[in-house]
Amino acid sequence: MxxxxxxxxxxxxxxxxxxxxLQGVDFTLRKGEVHALMGENGAGKSTLIKVLTGVYGKDEGxxxxxxxxxxIHSPQEAQKNGISTVYQEITLCPNLSVAENMYIGxxxxxxxxxxxxxxxxxxxxxxxDIPAKATQQLSSCSLAVxxxxxxARAVDTDCKVLILDEPTSSLDEQEVEKLFKLMRDLKARGVxxxxxxxxxxxxxxxxxxxxxMRDGKLVGEFEIETLPRVQLVSKMLGKELDDLSDxxxxxxxxxxxxxxxxxxxxxxxxxxxxIRPFDFHIRKGEVNGFTGLLGSGRSESVRAIFxxxxxxxxxxxxxxxxxxxxxxxxxxxxxIAYLPEDRKRDGIVGDLSVRxxxxxxxxxxxxxxxxxxxxxxxxxxxxxxxxxxxxxxSADTPIKSLSGxxxxxxxxxxxxxxxxxxLILDEPTxGIDVGTKVDIQKLVLKLASEGMSVTFISSExxxxxxxxxxxxxxxxxxxxxxxxxxxxxxxxxxxxxxxGERE
Amino acid sequence: MTQNKxxxxxxFLANLTRxxxxxxxxxxxxxLVFNLIMDPNFFKITLDHNSVGDPxxxxxxxxxxxxxxxxxxxxxxxxxxxAATGGQDISVGAAIAISGSVxxxxxxxxxxxxxxxxxxxxxxxxxxCVVAMLFGAFNGVLVAVFQIQPMIATLxxxxxxxxxxxxxxxxxxxxxxxxxxxxxxxxxxxxxxxxPFFIAIICVILIALALKFTTLRLYTQAVGINEYSxxxxxxxxxxxxxxxxxxxxxxxxxVGLIKVSRFQTINYSVIAKDIEMDAILAVALGGNALSGxxxxxxxxxxxxxxxxxxTTTLYKFNVQSDALPAYKAIVVIALVVLSxxxxxxxxxxxxxxxxxxxxx
Numbered sequence: 001m002x003x004x005x006x007x008x009x010x011x012x013x014x015x016x017x018x019x020x021x022l023q024g025v026d027f028t029l030r031k032g033e034v035h036a037l038m039g040e041n042g043a044g045k046s047t048l049i050k051v052l053t054g055v056y057g058k059d060e061g062x063x064x065x066x067x068x069x070x071x072i073h074s075p076q077e078a079q080k081n082g083i084s085t086v087y088q089e090i091t092l093c094p095n096l097s098v099a100e101n102m103y104i105g106x107x108x109x110x111x112x113x114x115x116x117x118x119x120x121x122x123x124x125x126x127x128x129d130i131p132a133k134a135t136q137q138l139s140s141c142s143l144a145v146x147x148x149x150x151x152a153r154a155v156d157t158d159c160k161v162l163i164l165d166e167p168t169s170s171l172d173e174q175e176v177e178k179l180f181k182l183m184r185d186l187k188a189r190g191v192x193x194x195x196x197x198x199x200x201x202x203x204x205x206x207x208x209x210x211x212x213m214r215d216g217k218l219v220g221e222f223e224i225e226t227l228p229r230v231q232l233v234s235k236m237l238g239k240e241l242d243d244l245s246d247x248x249x250x251x252x253x254x255x256x257x258x259x260x261x262x263x264x265x266x267x268x269x270x271x272x273x274x275i276r277p278f279d280f281h282i283r284k285g286e287v288n289g290f291t292g293l294l295g296s297g298r299s300e301s302v303r304a305i306f307x308x309x310x311x312x313x314x315x316x317x318x319x320x321x322x323x324x325x326x327x328x329x330x331x332x333x334x335x336i337a338y339l340p341e342d343r344k345r346d347g348i349v350g351d352l353s354v355r356x357x358x359x360x361x362x363x364x365x366x367x368x369x370x371x372x373x374x375x376x377x378x379x380x381x382x383x384x385x386x387x388x389x390x391x392x393x394s395a396d397t398p399i400k401s402l403s404g405x406x407x408x409x410x411x412x413x414x415x416x417x418x419x420x421x422x423l424i425l426d427e428p429t430x431g432i433d434v435g436t437k438v439d440i441q442k443l444v445l446k447l448a449s450e451g452m453s454v455t456f457i458s459s460e461x462x463x464x465x466x467x468x469x470x471x472x473x474x475x476x477x478x479x480x481x482x483x484x485x486x487x488x489x490x491x492x493x494x495x496x497x498x499x500g501e502r503e
Numbered sequence: 504m505t506q507n508k509x510x511x512x513x514x515f516l517a518n519l520t521r522x523x524x525x526x527x528x529x530x531x532x533x534x535l536v537f538n539l540i541m542d543p544n545f546f547k548i549t550l551d552h553n554s555v556g557d558p559x560x561x562x563x564x565x566x567x568x569x570x571x572x573x574x575x576x577x578x579x580x581x582x583x584x585x586a587a588t589g590g591q592d593i594s595v596g597a598a599i600a601i602s603g604s605v606x607x608x609x610x611x612x613x614x615x616x617x618x619x620x621x622x623x624x625x626x627x628x629x630x631x632c633v634v635a636m637l638f639g640a641f642n643g644v645l646v647a648v649f650q651i652q653p654m655i656a657t658l659x660x661x662x663x664x665x666x667x668x669x670x671x672x673x674x675x676x677x678x679x680x681x682x683x684x685x686x687x688x689x690x691x692x693x694x695x696x697x698x699p700f701f702i703a704i705i706c707v708i709l710i711a712l713a714l715k716f717t718t719l720r721l722y723t724q725a726v727g728i729n730e731y732s733x734x735x736x737x738x739x740x741x742x743x744x745x746x747x748x749x750x751x752x753x754x755x756x757x758v759g760l761i762k763v764s765r766f767q768t769i770n771y772s773v774i775a776k777d778i779e780m781d782a783i784l785a786v787a788l789g790g791n792a793l794s795g796x797x798x799x800x801x802x803x804x805x806x807x808x809x810x811x812x813x814t815t816t817l818y819k820f821n822v823q824s825d826a827l828p829a830y831k832a833i834v835v836i837a838l839v840v841l842s843x844x845x846x847x848x849x850x851x852x853x854x855x856x857x858x859x860x861x862x863x
Contacts, residue, residue: 306735308734308735327737327739328734328735328736328737329737329738329739332737338735340735345729345731345732346731346732346735347732347735348729348732349724349725349728349729349732349733350728350729351724351728351796351797352721352724352725352728352797356721356724356725359721360721360725360736361736361737363718363721364718364722364736364737364738365737367718368717368718368719368722369716369717369718370718371715371716371717371718371721414736
């Protein structure tokens with residue numbers, strides 16, 4: 001075994017003020033394996049990786065590469081030791097070219113042969129089947145391609161250990177497939193890959209071994225064959241999980257009254273974000289969803305409903321009355337709330353406290369001259385932190401220091417506080433652990449049973465099938481189908497997404 | 504997660520250094536102690552009588568109170584602009600020249616040596632405010648609508664402002680002999696404390712009320728930290744950025760009044776020269792990130808008086824006025840580096856560690 005081991009971490013401890021993030025964690029990576037690192041949000045996966053890559057210093061423990069102990073104080077040192085990382089959020093420079101992004105920070109000479117750099121980059125991109133040109137500006141690529149460029153960059157440095165921290169969360173299935181092909185190639189070359197993800201399917205598709213963490217502690221290392229899914233989930237959560245069963249039946253469906261106008265109704269709505277005019281309606285207490293591949297226009301559709309992009313045309317009625325929604329504030333005044341897809345860019349206000357982040361939307365609705373008093377603000381913030389069990393040191397903590405799932409809960413709290421009639425959730429569960437996912441799904445059904453209308457968007461089809469009673473299928477910026485009742489099953493939805501269903 | 508409850512006493516020093524007010528206040532004390540050691544005369548305040556026979560206080564501290572107040576007023580507006588746009592307005596000095604010029608034009612008309620003022624000072628001041636706010640809005644539109652970097656956008660007015668100021672009065676230099684006009688930048692008869700200090704207090708109270716009874720702070724910070732998010736929460740980032748420039752315009756008009764009143768005339772090329780740099784420094788010294796976002800108004804205002812204290816100290820040691828900026832730069836580098844977040848983090852790491860680690 002010793003020959004095979006490329007990376008060994010022993011008894012790693014790391015504390016932050018007030019929190020013990022890692023307590024005696026071991027991690028072993030062998031040559032040519034894909035090793036999943038699993039755990040809920042706040043289990044310590046990210047911290048472990050940051051210790052490994054030198055972003056954080058460890059308090060205790062040792063790291064060795066191929067048997068020799070190494071000290072890693074910075075990401076540069078990690079790279080020199082052959083450890084490369086691709087993070088969940090893209091950490092490239094959008095206004096540089098693709099090639100520049102691939103070579104930035106590792107140009108040895110002052111003199112740089114740009115021509116050679118570009119042709120080298122093109123070769124790598126081609127060999128990895130990445131649809132980008134070396135001289136193209138990175139920001140002109142789609143989010144998924146940017147992610148792949150980041151991987152290409154990591155792969156090109158002569159790496160022994162490749163860490164992929166949720167690389168697939170913004171990729172669609174075909175792109176994930178390409179990434180997996182790439183991972184298998186690298187595996188064959190003997191690279192050890194650490195794969196952090198929340199998608200169980202992907203773990204079972206590509207990984208050889210799983211290390212599970214919980215609350216900063218090691219739960220154990222398992223061969224993939226010996227650990228069935230249900231056991232993996234229960235190990236991550238530390239409890240037997242029956243929550244994953246059918247949850248829709250637990251909540252009564254809201255009973256619509258005869259002749260009640262839809263809560264929201266749109267005709268020929270279109271925006272400058274590249275979606276064709278579409279019709280849409282949602283009844284009181286209904287949960288529906290937009291589905292489709294990445295870039296099919298599902299997010300753009302709900303953004304148009306909320307007035308987040310520039311509206312080009314269409315008629316909108318709220319509770320049967322015609323209204324004009326040009327800006328988000330118009331939609332908010334009509335009782336519409338929107339939890340955006342890109343949490344970091346559109347959701348959180350990073351430096352502000354959890355409290356201010358919860359209050360923001362409601363404060364804007366109250367108006368410029370009616371600030372919450374300190375006492376009111378504290379009371380509301382504490383109430384919602386408790387309601388959604390947000391894990392935060394205090395309401396004063398800047399939201400950016402929370403884990404992704406907790407940030408999402410804060411944004412959810414922000415919109416629940418406005419007591420919307422119609423709540424739009426765009427990928428509310430992306431990058432969130434299984435437990436919180438189920439919490440959010442249950443919350444959606446509970447709210448709907450109390451009469452709130454919800455539109456729920458998710459890349460995970462089974463999640464949508466479990467929560468939605470009606471699915472709207474998008475393809476290439478166009479609405480191509482609507483499924484409900486009996487038609488709500490994997491096959492039917494897949495077929496509709498793929499096309500050829502609608503005559 | 505356990506909350507980090509600082510134990511009393513042991514963490515006092517650490518908490519103190521982490522406070523944003525620590526650097527400006529410490530710098531002020533340091534300067535005062537330095538003066539105390541070098542020459543206690545710095546602290547001497549005498550009660551004199553001016554040429555008209557009214558009592559006036561004089562001394563270095565009074566000078567700081569007097570000139571520092573102008574800076575403090577500007578720092579208020581500059582803090583908001585910095586927070587909302589992540590950039591600074593460098594046209595403040597030029598805009599003060601324009602404000603002063605408009606004020607004189609209103610009071611004097613085309614007569615450069617008027618016996619009586621054409622209109623009450625208050626009316627002229629209100630007109631000046633409107634003009635200054637319009638120029639502020641001009642900067643704001645360039646920054647918010649056309650998305651030009653603030654320093655570049657305001658470079659336009661920085662370059663053109665003093666010419667515009669001269670043009671408003673046909674390049675004449677009006678002089679006002681009416682003594683009551685001098686009250687705003689000097690002394691009100693019977694009150695020995697310089698008027699600018701009272702004006703600054705009024706401005707500080709106004710902004711404090713605005714921050715307490717409106718959501719200006721939350722909106723400005725939200726826009727400064729994450730514009731996209733602010734927009735999706737129903738805010739209008741364009742409006743809020745322009746608003747911050749308009750408020751700075753108002754501050755400029757007030758300082759314009761003080762400046763012109765102080766000299767009873769105007770010198771277009773010299774008035775309020777380089778004052779924008781001092782105002783920006785006041786914001787930075789207050790520990791506010793010049794890249795925008797969260798801000799601390801009190802720290803900026805104290806920062807303004809610290810900058811003035813530094814200037815006055817240097818004058819007192821007979822540093823030649825053209826060498827002054829060089830000396831100032833050295834001190835300012837030290838102060839700004841000390842108040843930079845990265846250094847403060849290191850500094851607080853040197854302080855006694857919070858005990859929470861063992862508790863958790």
